[in-house]
Amino acid sequence: xxxxxxxxxxxxxxxxxxxxxxxxxxxxxxxxxxxxxxxxxxxxxxxxxxxxxxxxxxxxxxxxxxxxxxxxxxxxxxxxxxxxxxxxxxxxxxxxxxxxxxxxxxxxxxxxxxxxxxxxxxxxxxxxxxxxxxxxxxxxxxxxxxxxxxxxxxxxxxxxxxxxxxxxxxxxxxxxxxxxxxxxxxxxxxxxxxxxxxxxxxxxxxxxxxxxxxxxxxxxxxxxxxxxxxxxxxxxxxxxxxxxxxxxxxxxxxxxxxxxxxxxxxxxxxxxxxxxxxxxxxxxxxxxxxxxxxxxxxxxxxxxxxxxxxxxxxxxxxxxxxxxxxxxxxxxxxxxxxxxxxxxxxxxxxxx
Amino acid sequence: xxxxxxxxxxxxxxxxxxxxxxxxxxxxxxxxxxxxxxxxxxxxxxxxxxxxxxxxxxxxxxxxxxxxxxxxxxxxxxxxxxxxxxxxxxxxxxxxxxxxxxxxxxxxxxxxxxxxxxxxxxxxxxxxxxxxxxxxxxxxxxxxxxxxxxxxxxxxxxxxxxxxxxxxxxxxxxxxxxxxxxxxxxxxxxxxxxxxxxxxxxxxxxxxxxxxxxxxxxxxxxxxxxxxxxxxxxxxxxxxxxxxxxxxxxxxxxxx
Numbered sequence: 001x002x003x004x005x006x007x008x009x010x011x012x013x014x015x016x017x018x019x020x021x022x023x024x025x026x027x028x029x030x031x032x033x034x035x036x037x038x039x040x041x042x043x044x045x046x047x048x049x050x051x052x053x054x055x056x057x058x059x060x061x062x063x064x065x066x067x068x069x070x071x072x073x074x075x076x077x078x079x080x081x082x083x084x085x086x087x088x089x090x091x092x093x094x095x096x097x098x099x100x101x102x103x104x105x106x107x108x109x110x111x112x113x114x115x116x117x118x119x120x121x122x123x124x125x126x127x128x129x130x131x132x133x134x135x136x137x138x139x140x141x142x143x144x145x146x147x148x149x150x151x152x153x154x155x156x157x158x159x160x161x162x163x164x165x166x167x168x169x170x171x172x173x174x175x176x177x178x179x180x181x182x183x184x185x186x187x188x189x190x191x192x193x194x195x196x197x198x199x200x201x202x203x204x205x206x207x208x209x210x211x212x213x214x215x216x217x218x219x220x221x222x223x224x225x226x227x228x229x230x231x232x233x234x235x236x237x238x239x240x241x242x243x244x245x246x247x248x249x250x251x252x253x254x255x256x257x258x259x260x261x262x263x264x265x266x267x268x269x270x271x272x273x274x275x276x277x278x279x280x281x282x283x284x285x286x287x288x289x290x291x292x293x294x295x296x297x298x299x300x301x302x303x304x305x306x307x308x309x310x311x312x313x314x315x316x317x318x319x320x321x322x323x324x325x326x327x328x329x330x331x332x333x334x335x336x337x338x339x340x341x342x343x344x345x346x347x348x349x350x351x352x
Numbered sequence: 353x354x355x356x357x358x359x360x361x362x363x364x365x366x367x368x369x370x371x372x373x374x375x376x377x378x379x380x381x382x383x384x385x386x387x388x389x390x391x392x393x394x395x396x397x398x399x400x401x402x403x404x405x406x407x408x409x410x411x412x413x414x415x416x417x418x419x420x421x422x423x424x425x426x427x428x429x430x431x432x433x434x435x436x437x438x439x440x441x442x443x444x445x446x447x448x449x450x451x452x453x454x455x456x457x458x459x460x461x462x463x464x465x466x467x468x469x470x471x472x473x474x475x476x477x478x479x480x481x482x483x484x485x486x487x488x489x490x491x492x493x494x495x496x497x498x499x500x501x502x503x504x505x506x507x508x509x510x511x512x513x514x515x516x517x518x519x520x521x522x523x524x525x526x527x528x529x530x531x532x533x534x535x536x537x538x539x540x541x542x543x544x545x546x547x548x549x550x551x552x553x554x555x556x557x558x559x560x561x562x563x564x565x566x567x568x569x570x571x572x573x574x575x576x577x578x579x580x581x582x583x584x585x586x587x588x589x590x591x592x593x594x595x596x597x598x599x600x601x602x603x604x605x606x607x608x
């Protein structure tokens with residue numbers, strides 16, 4: 001890295017930290033929650049992009065991995081008293097009742113459990129290709145949800161878990177998002193990351209260049225699931241309440257939306273898109289309510305914002321197939337080139 | 353010394369016998385060609401040797417080891433690399449990355465060492481980079497190293513495929529129609545190019561080719577397939593004068 005780039009990077013990180021400190025003290029809880037969600041969706045988007053964007057596997061099982069992370073983290077961080085309050089239909093299994101661990105190990109265990117399940121699921125489904133893989137992973141994600149609905153004395157079934165400690169704050173979510181970004185960048189630029197991209201480009205050629213398809217697909221799948229589990233854990237402890245219905249396909253769809261809009265195969269695109277889509281989904285709630293235009297009153301249609309996002313997805317898929325960034329990444333050089341190019345009309349104005 | 357040996361390999365697709373009892377013996381340092389009319393089963397033979405198909409019967413040996421039905425990536429690891437009839441580069445990746453990736457199979461560092469940039473990975477990465485640049489330089493592709501593979505002109509894409517195959521450190525290189533789509537001048541260059549890389553990298557070369565000028569110019573020995581059956585084996589002179597080969601290519605006269 002050039003000296004200029006290092007300085008600029010340090011400055012931007014400091015600005016981000018200052019912003020977070022400011023947000024922590026001045027923003028209201030709703031805004032802080034949206035910021036947290038943005039960071040968590042960044043983690044989720046990056047983990048799905050590793051599987052779908054970089055390795056080219058069409059997997060739709062993300063909600064399942066998130067569910068595992070969320071439940072494991074929640075159950076491990078809840079104090080025994082809270083657990084007993086939650087499990088009033090059937091008491092919680094004794095081996096879970098008194099287990100309480102700090103947040104970070106709980107998150108890691110959540111991620112590891114998701115990764116282990118991905119390993120077990122991956123063995124049969126990663127032999128499938130394209131649409132078949134999508135259907136199989138989608139099925140497994142639903143199976144996880146159904147299992148969670150029915151294991152009353154472990155997950156509290158359809159009642160879900162409430163009063164989960166609200167441990168997730170801006171430092172946790174942004175800190176882990178930053179670590180995820182660094183990890184993914186490092187992975188993608190390593191020999192392993194290039195091998196994954198080779199599989200995306202041409203499986204047959206990759207295999208005859210000595211890249212073991214199954215092993216490398218499994219690697220991407222398991223790492224992706226780990227980060228999905230961590231993201232799910234952060235989400236559960238942010239919202240304070242989780243239930244199996246939360247982890248339906250629509251959650252996978254939201255993450256898919258982020259990576260398609262941002263660009264399959266771009267870390268920068270995913271980060272930008274995670275922030276835009278997540279805050280968009282919140283702030284466009286206006287659309288779901290009735291709008292008074294003064295002379296006419298539009299009735300509120302619940303779910304209209306999802307129509308907006310679905311149309312957006314369609315437009316992107318039809319006209320901008322590569323999304324916001326394609327497979328490009330942010331660099332300071334690129335930014336400066338863009339800045340020099342874009343406001344050229346401004347420069348002319350000044351000169352005149 | 354015998355490097356590649358197949359004994360009676362047969363490939364059946366349902367009722368169709370694509371290749372029947374093919375016996376190849378390829379010695380170290382040789383350039384051997386496999387020719388035959390369209391649909392003779394040449395590419396099927398290649399696909400059996402490289403592990404894309406498992407032969408219906410028969411065995412394939414690379415040096416001492418039996419590679420019959422092994423996975424393609426394990427066969428490549430044992431020292432057999434190939435190019436494709438219809439170019440299969442990693443199109444969206446840079447020329448350098450295409451070659452870099454072909455070194456991945458020999459990487460000893462595990463994924464954690466790679467992600468954390470630990471010393472062993474750093475060292476390996478440096479030597480892979482040096483080797484990739486060396487190969488690109490040898491094959492006159494160095495000035496294109498940052499370009500996307502899909503943006504190279506056709507002839508260079510073919511060369512890049514060979515560079516990529518060489519990066520896997522093969523003992524034997526299988527070329528599937530290396531001259532396809534090349535003009536006469538490029539074809540002439542190819543002949544000397546194949547000989548050069550054989551000498552430079554101490555390779556054994558086994559190729560499928562339709563351009564007879566290339567085949568006759570470089571082959572030590574030629575195998576001729578027709579409808580999956582081996583109809584002739586010999587040096588270029590013998591093949592050119594073999595009655596059955598002439599018949600297979602030109603057809604038999606009705607009143608002969």
